[in-house]
Amino acid sequence: EAGVAQSPRYKIIEKRQSVAFWCNPISGHATLYWYQQILGQGPKLLIQFQNNGVVDDSQLPKDRFSAERLKGVDSTLKIQPAKLEDSAVYLCASSKGSLDLYGYTFGSGTRLTVV
Amino acid sequence: AQSVAQPEDQVNVAEGNPLTVKCTYSVSGNPYLFWYVQYPNRGLQFLLKYITGDNLVKGSYGFEAEFNKSQTSFHLKKPSALVSDSALYFCAVRDGPTGGYNKLIFGAGTRLAVHP
Numbered sequence: 106e107a108g109v110a111q112s113p114r115y116k117i118i119e120k121r122q123s124v125a126f127w128c129n130p131i132s133g134h135a136t137l138y139w140y141q142q143i144l145g146q147g148p149k150l151l152i153q154f155q156n157n158g159v160v161d162d163s164q165l166p167k168d169r170f171s172a173e174r175l176k177g178v179d180s181t182l183k184i185q186p187a188k189l190e191d192s193a194v195y196l197c198a199s200s201k202g203s204l205d206l207y208g209y210t211f212g213s214g215t216r217l218t219v220v
Numbered sequence: 221a222q223s224v225a226q227p228e229d230q231v232n233v234a235e236g237n238p239l240t241v242k243c244t245y246s247v248s249g250n251p252y253l254f255w256y257v258q259y260p261n262r263g264l265q266f267l268l269k270y271i272t273g274d275n276l277v278k279g280s281y282g283f284e285a286e287f288n289k290s291q292t293s294f295h296l297k298k299p300s301a302l303v304s305d306s307a308l309y310f311c312a313v314r315d316g317p318t319g320g321y322n323k324l325i326f327g328a329g330t331r332l333a334v335h336p
Contacts, residue, residue: 109263138323147310147326148264160321196263204314204322208254211263 107131109212111197117218123185126215130178130199137174138209139182140196148196154180187219222247222315224294226327233301234335241296241330243311252314253294254324255285259307267309270294281305301334308332 110129118124130137135156140148151170153161156177165172169188174180184191194216198209223246233239245251252271256264268279275287285296296309310329316322 136321140326145328147312147328149326150323153321153323155321161323198263204252204324208266208269209264209324211256211265213261213263216261 109197109199109210111195111212111215113215114213115216115218117220118187120189120219121186123183124187124217125181125183126195126197126217128180128182128197128212130180130197131201131210134199134201134210135177136200136202137180138198138200139172139180140198142194142196142214144193151182151195184217187217189219192217192219222251222313222325224253224311224313224325224327226309226311226330228330229328230331230333232333232335235303236300239298239301239305239332239334241309241311241332243294243296243327245292245294245311245313247313251287251292251294253285253287254312254314255279255283255294255296256310256312256326257281257307258310258329264310267296301332303334303336306332306334 137154139151142148151165152172154174157174172182194214196214197212201207225244254269255267258264268277270277270287278284308329311327312324315325
């Protein structure tokens with residue numbers, strides 16, 4: 106089966122600019138996650154979707170970050186305006202169902218550098 | 221809240237020697253534990269998981285992990301390290317109710333360097 110697709114792979118922007126990332130999960134995976142991985146740290150969950158509904162966005166900085174999952178398939182994550190501390194790898198993951206049974210499948214990530 | 225800790229930033233081992241990457245956990249209820257590996261410029265790849273059953277869990281690429289309830293640990297092991305095992309390793313714990321919406325909480329990661 107095809108994996109989780111993310112684009113772009115790399116992005117460099119200036120602070121205060123906006124940026125968007127795209128994720129296409131594995132077909133049939135109802136649950137989609139966006140994680141932020143800052144250099145030297147473990148991934149931190151930003152937002153979790155079940156189909157097209159948000160089930161956890163408690164760690165999403167909502168003043169600048171937004172995410173949507175249209176029709177319960179593709180998802181976009183947006184940052185506006187970006188700050189220097191947003192430099193990180195943004196990982197998308199999807200899950201077929203119960204984590205106990207299936208775990209996550211991760212995409213390769215988008216590396217964002219804010220200058 | 222559920223959490224995991226990886227006490228070592230980096231582990232160095234010679235090729236052919238056994239390796240151990242440490243992880244301790246703090247959970248309420250039964251722990252559901254995972255190990256993932258990340259190669260440069262790649263996403264995280266699943267290695268193995270402990271849900272219930274045998275304390276020794278076998279996973280991908282010859283890795284195994286030992287669940288120890290009394291020590292609240294879930295250390296990753298391999299009997300004979302390969303240079304190609306060099307990567308970043310993450311321990312993770314499931315957070316959320318059984319049957320409900322769950323997510324993984326990750327540790328900070330341990331860099332494994334296997335020297336020829």
